[in-house]
Amino acid sequence: MTHEAIFDESATSGGVWNAVVPEGMAGERLDVFLAGELRESGLSRSKLQGLIKAGKATVDGCVTTKPRLVLEGGESVSLLVDLPGGDLTPEEGDLDVVYEDESLVVLNKPAGLTVHPAPTQTENTLVHRLVHHYPGMLDMEGERPGIVHRIDKDTSGLILVALDEGTRLDLSEDFAERRVEKHYLAVVHGVPCSTSRASHGEIEAPIGRDPRHKTRMAVTEKGGREARTAWEVLWSSPDRRASLVRVRIFTGRTHQIRVHMAHIGHPLMGDEVYGARQHKQWLRETGCDPALAPRQMLHAWRLGFEHPETGERLDFMQAPPEDFRRLMFHLARTTLRVGIVGMPGCGKSALSAMLERRGVPLFSADAVVRELYAEGEDGWVLIRRRFGAEFAPDGGPVNKARVLASMRESAEFRKELEGIVHPLVDHRLNAFWDAHTGATVAVAEVPLLVEGGADVQNEQADIAVGVRCPEDVRRGRLMARGWDDATIALIESWQWSEADKLSRCAEVVDNSGTLDDLDREADALLARLEGEHARREAEVRARIAALWGAG
C-alpha cells in the first residue's frame, strides 16, 4: 500500500501529512506515532524528531516542538514535510498526450504512474515527465506545477494539467466550483442496484480519514467532508460476479470512488485496500489469475470543461487500457452450452462420446439417471418414498423394468415419476454448466431437452444439435438392444417426433453411415461449434467496446 492516500487532494503544494490519532494509540509519543505512520516513507525517527523540533508538526492545530509529547488519542496531527522545493529534475518518459495547446494539456495517464512528488515518492512522477516535455512549467511554483486535480497512482485515464500559472488558477477554480465534468469507468464486484432496484443511483456520504486505519479513507460520521458520486451499471458478467459501472463524481475526495463503491457493498475489483474481502473471495471462488485484476480497476474515462482562455467547451473520452479490457473480456467470456437431442437409438451417445474424446466436457442425462437410481441416491430415495420398495428395493438400484411397466400402464405414474426425476437432472445439468465455465464448448446429451419448450431450452442450453439416422437403421439398433416394437412405439409416444425435435436444432448431424463417418462428422461439428463460440465472443466484445467508445 502506498502513502499517496494520506496527502490531501486539496493541498496544492508541499507535503502536508494529516492523520487523526486512533484512540488505541493513547499514551504513545508523537515521534513514535509518526515513525509508525510514515514507516514506508523512509523518514527515520531522528529525521522526524528534527522536523518536529523545527516546528513542522501540529497537534490539534497548534505547533508543537516536542517529539516526546504524549498523545491522548483523538487528536489531529499534521506534519509539513519539506520537499526538495523548486528543484524538480526533469525526467524523460512517455507522455500520452490526448490534447494540447498553449495553456493546457490533457493526458492519458497509465496506471502505476504517480501524478506528483510527495515525501513517499520524490522522483519518477508524471510531473517530472511533464517538466521535461514542457520546460516552461518550471516557471510555476512548488512541486506540483500545473496540477489542478489528481487521479490515484493505480488509476488510469484522463488528467488535465495547466501549462502556466494563470491557467492553473482558472482551472483550479473550475474544479473547486465543480464546473469540470468527470466520468470514470470502474469494474466492481457484484451487480450494484439501488434501493428502488434501479441499475443506477447516487451516493452522498461524507469521506474522511478512517479512524481505524490511518492510511485509508472511509465514510465517516464525524470530521468527513461532503462527497457525492453517481453510478450506473453499463454491463454485468453472465455469472453476475462483476459489473462495469460508469461513475460520475461531483466532488473530488481522496479515493472517493473506491470508498463510495465499497460503502454500497460493491468495491472495485483489484482494490486490495477497500475490497480485500471480496477480492480474496473472487480469486478463491473463480480460480481466476490475480494478474487479471492487478490494480483497482478504475479508469478516468471522460473529462469535460470550458477552456479558460477561449471559453470553448472541451470534452474528452479515452477508452480504458489493455489490462482493463483484458479483465472485461475475461469476465464476459462464455461457454457455448450445446444440447444433443434425437430419437432413441439415433446415435446421441456415440456422437457425444466422440466429442468427449476431443476434450469437450460431457454431461449425459441417461448416465445421471443411472446414478440417481443407485441405492441410497436421491432418485432411489424419492421413488421409494413415493412408490414403495417394489420400485426401489433394498440392496439394489431402482428397478427399471418395473418402472417401465408402470409407465406403460399409467400416464399418471409417468408424469409423477418425471416430476421427480427431471428436476434432479436439471439441477445436475446446471451444476455441470457452472463447473465448466472455462471451456469454449460443453455438451449435454439430454434426450428430452427440446420437449421442455423454447424457454426452458434457453435456460438449459444455448443451442441444440440433433442427430438423425434412417428409421430402419435406428430401429435395428434398438432391437439389438432388446427393445421390441411395442416398447419402441411406447417410448417414442412420450417424445416429440423427429421432425419436431430437429426443427429446434441449430445443427443436424447425419448418422446414416459408419462409426468412422460419424467420427468425421464429429470433427466438422466441433469446428462449427467453436466457430459459433468465437462469433458470439466477438459479438460480446464488440458490445462491450461500444460501451466505452472507440479508441
Ligand SMILES: CC(C)(COP(=O)(O)OP(=O)(O)OC[C@H]1O[C@@H](n2cnc3c(N)ncnc32)[C@H](O)[C@@H]1O)[C@@H](O)C(=O)NCCC(=O)NCCS
Ligand atoms: C423409461 C426408463 C425406465 C427406461 O430405462 P432404460 O435403461 O431402458 O433406458 P434409458 O434410461 O437409457 O433411456 C433410453 C432412452 O429412452 C428415452 N426415454 C427414457 N425415459 C423417457 C421418458 N420418460 N420420456 C421419453 N423418453 C424417455 C430417451 O430417449 C432415452 O435416451 C428410464 O429411462 C426411466 O426411468 N425414465 C424416467 C426418467 C426420464 O424421464 N428419463 C429421461 C431422460 S431425462
Ligand SMILES: Nc1ncnc2c1ncn2[C@@H]1O[C@H](COP(=O)(O)OP(=O)(O)OP(=O)(O)O)[C@@H](O)[C@H]1O
Ligand atoms: N453409425 C453407427 N454405426 C454403427 N453403430 C452405431 C452407429 N451409431 C450408433 N451406433 C450404435 O447404435 C447403438 C445406439 O446408439 P446410441 O446409444 O449412441 O444412441 P442414443 O441416441 O444415445 O440412444 P438412446 O436415446 O437410447 O440413449 C449403440 O450401440 C451405438 O454404438
